[in-house]
Amino acid sequence: MTTFDHAGPARPARGPSRWVALGWQLLGLLLILAVWWLLTDVLKLYPPYVFPGPKAVWTEISYGLWGSGPQDGKLLSAIGGSLRRMLTGYLIAVALGVLVGLLMGAWRPLRTTLGAYLTGIQSVPSIAFVPFAILFFGLNERAALAVVILEGFIPMALAVSGALLNVPPALRVAGRTLGAGSLSLTLRVLLPASLPNILTGLRTAWSFAWRALVGGELLIGGVASLGEQLEVGRNTANVALVLATIIIIGLIGGLFDALLRAFEGRVRRDYGLEVPQ
Template sequence: MFLAGLLATWALLARYGPWPHHLFPGPKAVAESLAAMVGDGRLWAAVTRSLGRLAQGYFLSVLIGVPLGLAMGRLRPVRHLLRPLVVGLQALPSICWLPLALLWFGLTETSIIFVVVMGSVLAIAIAVEDSIMGVDPLLLRVSSTYGIRGVRFYGGVLLPAALPSIITGLKLGWSFAWRALMAGELLYVSGGLGQLLTMGRELMEIPQVVAVMLCIIIVGTLIDRVLFQTVEVRVRRRWGLATS
């Protein structure tokens, strides 16, 4: 019912709203544009291109962000030294890294992947640090009493205890990575979803712009629901933090 009402409102605004029809297309025009892009293969090619970049950038962000957050959470000198810098850089919009990326790496895939990494790695590091700092101190004291140290401590006590919060942080980092990717692709001819948006704007194909925006929302929602939410719910159930 809600979706039907939303579509009806959209159609009414497109027909009788304050904007010209060519600037605010209705559901029918957007659906036709979406079907055309699916039919000629442009949409599938753009989605796979964007998801490939996302996978590379996000994987690098996890490889860097998790150890960085772990170090900040466990080592006080590292936390005092790096946390102000990490928090400050996190406040910088990821798109601000694009000019430097283009100067350092040129018009290459590396530039966009660099923007994706800078858009998500700091959020992951902060989330992991908060997860480590939130572990029950009693659990840490008990493990110390039993002489659990080194790899056994990190792999068997600390990381499992912080895992539910870490997964939530990884999901947050993914959302930042997805936004950074779209921003980077909008400003650089890249063959992804961002380029389809730019082409639609330049050609005044507003139905294409809206169709690609809907596709970005759908892809992002599917990844969140199918991957992250599934893992998060299972871990929380396993850890006794959720009942259903």
């Protein structure tokens, strides 16, 4: 008698789970710390004032966040000040980028002119805009905020414009067939279909804006910021403080990027663009 297999279609093979990936990342971190400790505290290849060990850097972090000492609480207030400027500038940049990106995606003359200008400006390092921002706004945090907005706005506008152009033509035809006008087609058909690619633009805008913020804060003193902590470490020859601030900058940037990446992955799975793992 013939038998039939009712198990259904074979499921695609899943890649390593997120926990396995996290385990490898933690293992890599431990390896880096071990090599760092070996070079500085065991072999002593460099004097502590040139390349301090992990313990000295951790001491600066603990002093700056919750301990007592010369940097008591200053790192914590610096993180708060930088995040406040970053979130303010980032939200403004995203709002402006989405608006301009929609206009460029809907109107070709604007896309061919302004889009080309924005692409050219994007190739300019963010630190190059800081002197102009200081001369225009003064030596204050508005100058740093302006650089953040500019560096976040450009990739966001280009991402939205490019995402709209990558929508399958069949969706445009279907929307027009159902009677959608230009505005309705953009807001109700093209924009939702572009969402996965727009979320990629959000991550890119965050990365550009975060780097621009720290670079701007290096040259704008008098405010609590991570850039100011880097400058304090340089002026006092405190390499441990410089390394501690760099580590915190990397951790904050990586954390927000991971959050945006997780949200993007969730949306892509909902759109059927990724296989759940």
